[in-house]
Amino acid sequence: MNWQEIKVSADNTHFLFDGEPIFGKQFIEVLKFHSPALAPVLDISGAYHIDINGNELYKNRYSRTFGFYCNRASVIKNNRWFHINEKGDRVYSVYYLWTGNYQENVCTVRNDSNQYFHIDLNGNRIYADSYVYAGDYKDGIACVKSQDGFYRHIDLNGKFINNKSFVDLGIFHKNFAIAKDKNGWFHIDKSGNELYNKRYLTVEPFYNGFALVTEFDNKKIIIDENGKTEIEIR
Secondary structure, eight states: OOGGGOEEOTTSSSEEETTEEOTTOOOSEEOOOBTTTBEEEEETTEEEEEOTTSOBSOSOOBSEEEEEETTEEEEEETTEEEEEETTSOBSOSOOBSEEOOOBTTBEEEEOTTSOEEEEOTTSOBSSSOOBSEEOOOBTTBEEEEOTTSOEEEEOTTSOBSSSOOBSEEOOOBTTBEEEEETTEEEEEOTTSOBSSSOOBSEEOOOBTTEEEEEOTTSOEEEEETTSOEEEEEO
């Protein structure tokens, strides 16, 4: 049985293979399988993970479990968050107020001081700074909000990739990111330079060279990477 073909039922209480229930059991809640073929489940005993045969991975129970990413899963016990590995063992001894999912072998976490930063697969900080907020890495770059209230992009060493700061910011997608200044939303390149001088109420990332944006009168248009209007969405 290919674990990637196992689906979650519409009511999120059991698993399906070829459209038929498997494991002979319903749960309170299930989430889908992730590599290495493990899935989070919740029943009356608590939250835990099962393997591709429906067997529990470990005896421990948690208040909540999440999917595996990079062979690490976030779990909650007594309102404290941490990660376990694919054997069900704790990866590190520190507890957090919140943990994200590992992406590109690093993960964003929030400590007892409500500060965000990133840790590696062993739970070690990958840089010394802490932030008001830190998002997931994508292609080696993450968005962070500094203590001054502005957003910036950092690399895997925690260094700013340029000297630009923004009111709000998104991750890079196909070399461009969405950004906001005091006048509105727009798109930038990896140097932090605007692609055009117009601002919008909202913007979406570019999709194969074009992006849906909303003007301040709520009119939606499609623009190209130079900011030129392609069509109006009526």
